[in-house]
């Protein structure tokens with residue numbers, strides 16, 4: 001589906017952020033991920049569990065059911081499932097058929113995120129999750145505020161497009177942090193690997209944007225380095241760093257302040273997206289100040305991105321699903337990013353076909 005080829009939605013054999021750790025407890029929740037309902041809860045020992053959120057009997061949501069010890073009991077007719085997905089009880093009959101089970105998804109709790117693997121469980125490899133050092137969540141000078149969540153009614157690729165092209169800051173975000181010198185009207189440099197893409201913008205000797213002047217207490221000219229790295233398929237990490245100007249690229253003057261952002265993009269359905277957001281900064285170690293910045297972003301900045309992508313989602317649907325578009329120089333990351341997604345999904349399709357071939361051969 002747009003902007004990917006027909007039949008392409010999202011990679012499955014990858015880790016996605018399913019939830020903030022703090023969201024999951026002894027009360028199950030339902031969250032849609034990759035177009036499937038998932039029930040998330042914790043066992044009595046605190047370990048998190050992710051099960052197929054649809055009861056195999058009559059499709060009642062298990063995420064809206066209740067826990068009995070470590071098991072989940074469907075709120076409709078009481079079928080009860082263990083954390084591994086096997087059924088332990090059908091109240092109305094003594095025997096439990098083999099088909100009566102739900103899928104249990106691999107889940108990894110790292111930092112404050114729960115990462116889920118919705119694809120082939122044999123391929124789930126924890127080392128594919130970016131390390132905390134790599135993400136500057138450990139061993140860095142950032143004080144981080146976490147826990148931002150929003151369900152956006154737009155397909156995930158529109159959120160990726162949005163983050164691949166930060167030239168929208170001066171316009172879409174004019175009411176919030178894009179005004180007063182906030183615009184990033186320049187062509188970015190883009191680099192990529194097999195499963196990452198990095199987009200960097202450099203502006204030398206420009207006025208400090210108003211929003212960042214308020215955060216840093218510095219007004220005057222700066223050298224501004226800003227960008228985002230996407231760890232495919234769903235985590236954009238980066239930020240904006242402001243230095244006393246040298247006027248020479250990569251000869252950085254004294255650091256005035258740096259703001260870090262984390263955008264977790266997990267497809268919910270084909271037309272909606274779970275958006276996880278956190279932010280960090282070097283200017284203060286006061287958690288209340290960092291929390292205030294995160295609250296501001298969740299109240300004023302992320303809703304602007306949600307507004308744009310939701311409007312575009314509607315426009316796409318009303319115009320037949322595949323709108324025409326022109327591509328600008330600033331869209332380089334967008335084009336390269338789409339290709340990386342396409343390649344990843346094509347490889348999964350090829351793996352699935354060869355696995356099917358091997359199974360039917362073994363059955364002959």
Ligand code: FES
Pocket residue numbers: 055056057058059060074075076077078079
């Ligand atoms: S729908 Fe779950 S037990 Fe009937």
Ligand SMILES: [Fe+2]
Pocket residue numbers: 162168169173305
């Ligand atoms: Fe934005």
